[in-house]
Amino acid sequence: MTREPVQFMSHHTKVEYKLPAPSLLSIESAKQLAAGRVVGHKCPECGKVYVPARGYCPLCVIETTAAHEVEVQPRGIVTTFSVITPLQYQGQEEHDDYAQATILLAGTDSTISMQRLDGIPIDDVRTGMRVEAVWLPESERSASPEGAARGFGLGRAITGWKLTGEPDAPVEEYGEHIL
Amino acid sequence: MAERCAVVGIGQTKLSKCRDDVSMAGMCREAAQRALDDAEMTWKHIDAVVIGTAPDIFEGVMMPEIYLADALGAAGKPIMRVHTAGSVGGSTAVVASHLVQSRVHERVLTLAFEKQSEGDTNFAFSSGRSGGVGAGGYFAPHIRAYIERSGAPDYVGPMVAVKDRLNALKNPYAHLQIPDISIEMVLESPMVWAPIHRLESCPTSDGAVAMVLTNEAGGRRAARPPAWVHGTAVRTELGWFPGRDPVNPRAGQDCSADVYQQAGITNPRLELDLAEIYVPFSWYEPMWMENLGFASEGEGWKLTESGATSMEGDIPVNCSGGVLSSNPIGASGMLRFAEAALQVRGLAGAHQIDGARRALGHAYGGAAQYFAMWVVGSQML
Amino acid sequence: MATWTLEFPYRRSVGPVIGAFLAGLRDQQVIGAKTAGGRVLVPPLEYDPDTGEDIAEMVEVGSAGVVERFAWVAEPMRTHPLDRPFAWALVRLDGADTALVHALDAGSPDACSKGMRVQIRWADERVGHVNDIACFEPEPQK
């Protein structure tokens, strides 16, 4: 017999995950950020400074602890960037074009990626720009690590980065830290 | 001394936006059956199966070898699944070749697939969390850094986009078929992730590719000319660390040096007849030409600009149309490996490079941190 | 504890074999697959699980059959087909050589037994999905 064929079927999937408890490190980092301080860890072996701290140096593969904490200034250089037209998918909350920058923080060896720029028109964004953090008003900052971007940034106390007004950095100053 | 390995069967599906006529197993089966037919073998001849595919969330099937065992005739046999991000198709072929070279198995079916139309690639990349920028958003800054560093003219990327789409017109399996493609059309397409235009980026595709690999004796009595594996290599580096150079990653340099050394190649541009390289965004052609030693640092774009990488050039790259024309992610790496093998077998059809004797297949993945490569030749090394 | 939900509606192309089965369910018929060796697989698998060969033809089988095994579930999970106590069952439909996994709504474990006759209880709304079979239920005594 002939019947109307079935070509597609819907398979609705849903799993609820419990998020792991925040690590002591992320709690500490969030607390410091809420207080307006940017801290990281300095590897005791190679001396590289990681912000945010990961609790280990991925190059030396040794653990780092509060004993290795250092504070850095909330300013840095845009090492590279992209202008994003957000892809639309289920769960996406971004709709308008925006620039995302990778920033080398002063006094660190680590860049932070996927950072938002504040008050800089998209067409004016360039590499080498010197920027500083734009903070949420202190009263609105949360000392909870929840909602911190996954590994890329510095949580929500810093909403973006604005121009310091200083001349751009020469490429020699950041060329080794594109990523 | 390791056993030799020969590619004696290759099959792929039509690559397209949505293979709405088959199930996931049906799609894989189509490629696998074609590879068996090419090798003049049946399911009974196969000793083991190695599959590769990118993140399980793409299709919503965890560890798909479990469900695909039946379709790949694996009952009573070993089956395993490799996953090394975007390089997975290449890594999977490498693992399969090792099963032969180690003499653990004689005849191995290897297959890679992605059926992206089942789900949503960008949902999967971000695990459904907001703020996902897709692979293009991730790689755009690297591309910008390359352009700034090399001083490459801005038309080089669009040139690659045009060349690979023109090549795709000669490949009946290729997904994108854009006969009127031009630099103007590329430049007029939307700027999705500056500096990447829509037409400088790969599509999302459904598709599968399979190969039958066997040992020296099997290669000698193959039904059709075999491709002999002259070298395989994988390298991985951290995706992020202070001072990392993602534009010209050392893992890629080390991987190519290793595979060339195995194949006895000292000058890849002279000694290889063509390369199938993983280029999901146009600018990765000049970037990888440098990384793979075809050009010195900062000079890769001149190969594209001079036409050296076109089908008429001295080192044709991606005669199949490449990832820019078809991108079933998990399969894309193995497609590069298989297309390289098709060329040295003389079976590439309209996109065949006459007399191709040695070819490179290349795949990369993650944050440009996973690399897999092989060199194949028409003659036993 | 904070949670997050991974939810996605996959849209699966099913191909001719699974498609025939699902189309049959929508029309309250059960279609199986016959292998070259003559084994009738229900639900129809696309390939002979023993040999890896293509299946030979599609055949219609009965919508009632025999319980080969069952496992009583006193507290169903959110993802289970029934929200009251039921049994998972392996049901060999009349004319089939293999068993279908589905839910058996029999009220209590004592009402389930190996070899008992059961029939499909069809879903009210059928769309071409494995859940067009709402569950199995004991076949009325003839």
Next chain:
Amino acid sequence: MRDVAIVSFAQAPLDQPPGQTETMMLIPTITEALGNVGLTRKDVGFTCSGSADYLTGSTFTFVSMLEAAGAWPPISESHVEMDGAWALFEAWVRCQHGDVDVALVFSSGRAGLGHDLRETLLFQFDPYYLAPLGADYVSLAALQADAVLERTGKTERDLAEIVVERRRAAKANPYATISGDYTVDDLLAKDPVAGVLREHDIGPPVDGAAAIVMVAGDRARDLCDRPAWISGLDHRVDPHYPGVRDLSVSPSAKLAGEKAGAAGVEVAELAAVCSHEELVLADALGLGAGCAINPSGGAVVGNPMMVTGLARIGEAANQVMKNGKSKALGHASSGPCLQQNLVCVVEGRN
């Protein structure tokens, strides 16, 4: 074949600080496995790992685990989205080439993260019939348990006895999730979860990480007093859909056992996540009365999915390396109702 031996095995402790990531679990575990035999990450010629994205619901989770492997300068490395036992298989194959002497194998998983593994593992099943139906692995295991009890004539009491024994043995294993003295009657007093299976019959899903160091040839003898030589390693799969199989037996485990040379092992560490699976496997692998099964407690006292199989192989190797046994077996499994099975036989040589 080239002689390759397991020379070291390490596991992450059960008790981990809050918010511990898989990477952080792996760093000390890998350091310990290598350090036990005086090696560092720089000595490793090939690295292979196993993990699964769906256990955390994120994409590319294995990429961050590279930071524990030490992937700078670049390393020769691969990953399987399978239990670490298959990573061990891939590494063993790689060691056969002759150019790699030291291989590092590790795996990790967050099965204990709090999601219901029964829901998560629905993704493993065929996406047309079993997964949309919600036929979870415990329910399917209960159907298999019924088949096993029917064939063997054993009862729920026999299953509970297995669990009592394993939990007692696990008292000596600090990595076991559940251990202690229980009575069969206590266990049977609880209501079943599905069919004959009660909570005690099902290995509790937990987080875990483990690492194994594998060394070829004479180098193994230099590094370890009594290496666990891999004398056989094989894996096989059965058809997927449970309704087409005789669930009371495991042809794939039987075949893998034969190919790997399981006959005559003194100890077997089986990845039997449910108690009845031990019966199926012991039968398939021909384990006689003289064979000690799961002296570590096995998977029924804790199931760190993705690590469960690798840890069984590690425990088997420890029986040779540290306990003087001459032939031991480690087993891994994947898929519903023991669909896929891997057998690794290790031997001590004097």
